[in-house]
Amino acid sequence: MSGTLWGIGIGPGDPDLLTVKAIRLLGALPVLAWPAPLDGDGMARTIASPHIPAGKIEIPIRLSFRPERDDTDQAYGNAAETIAGHLDAGRDVGVLCEGDPLFFGSFIYVLDRLRQRFPVQVVPGISSPMAAAAMAVKPLSLLDDAVAIIPATRNDEQIRAMLEPADSAVIMKVGRHLSRVKALLADMGLLDGAVAVERATLADQRILPLAEISSLSYFSLILVHK
Known part of the structure; x- marks a missing residue:
């Protein structure tokens, strides 16, 4: 059985504003992915960090964040295939998203690539x-x-x-x-x-x-x- 793809809204910035469900999933899911700059953790990982225990498989989705977004398609395409490998192996994967996953959310790039192949659930966040x-x-x-x-x-x-x-x-x-x-x-x-x-x-x-x-x-x- 394949794993489930989770879009996890982590809110606007204050770690205290994550929902109870988001915090529970951050502790339970074996694999976490999030958008990140070419160096460093990025905003999403930083917000969620107080709630992420050690030992996770982590997938930073490296992006230049240039205004023209010319690397977006390749970065999310590569990340989607990496995530798909974990899902095929039966591991649930959480994709962290600032704000809400479906409101201008970076999670949508992953969702569009994988929703026809795997079960998906979304945890709303404060936008x-x-x-x-x-x-x-x-x-x-x-x-x-x-x-x-x-x-x-x-x-x-x-x-x-x-x-x-x-x-x-x-x-x-x-x-x-x-x-x-x-x-x-x-x-x-x-x-x-x-x-x-x-x-x-x-x-x-x-x-x-x-x-x-x-x-x-x-x-x-x-x-x-x-």
Whole structure:
């Protein structure tokens, strides 16, 4: 019998925000995989580290994290075959994913390659919009409010079209797109009141009015309320 592929959401950064089920599985699963930079453990492994006992088979999925993502397909293809070898041998494998596995989650790259071959289960995690809203104490929606989730990688016309009908929005993957997004929000009259949240729930998190921010890392987002 083959093993089961687990997508494990490990939340936004604070190790205390992992679910009880995620912590149990980190202790029980024999094989763990996660996305990692070319050197070092990476964010996912670092978040989960307090809950990972010694003796695991570990599979870091090495990525350059270049904006063009030209190594993504090969890296996840190679990792999927390594993971498949363990699953074929009957070993369950957990793929760690920051936030939630199915919300902009790196786990999806593995899922798409293996879901037709092996049983799959997913453990939800706290996603970055939920964490950022909590840290900033900014409600995202109430009653019939519509919330837009918008990648800053979209062009200005697309972002504007998604913002216009929404009551509130979360603009993600801001990083190097900050200046362009700020200019667009200012043009739409939405800059005042917009809040930037960087590295939510971590010790070095920043929460500031967007108008006061001049730079943001990849691990950041913008909360917009009309």
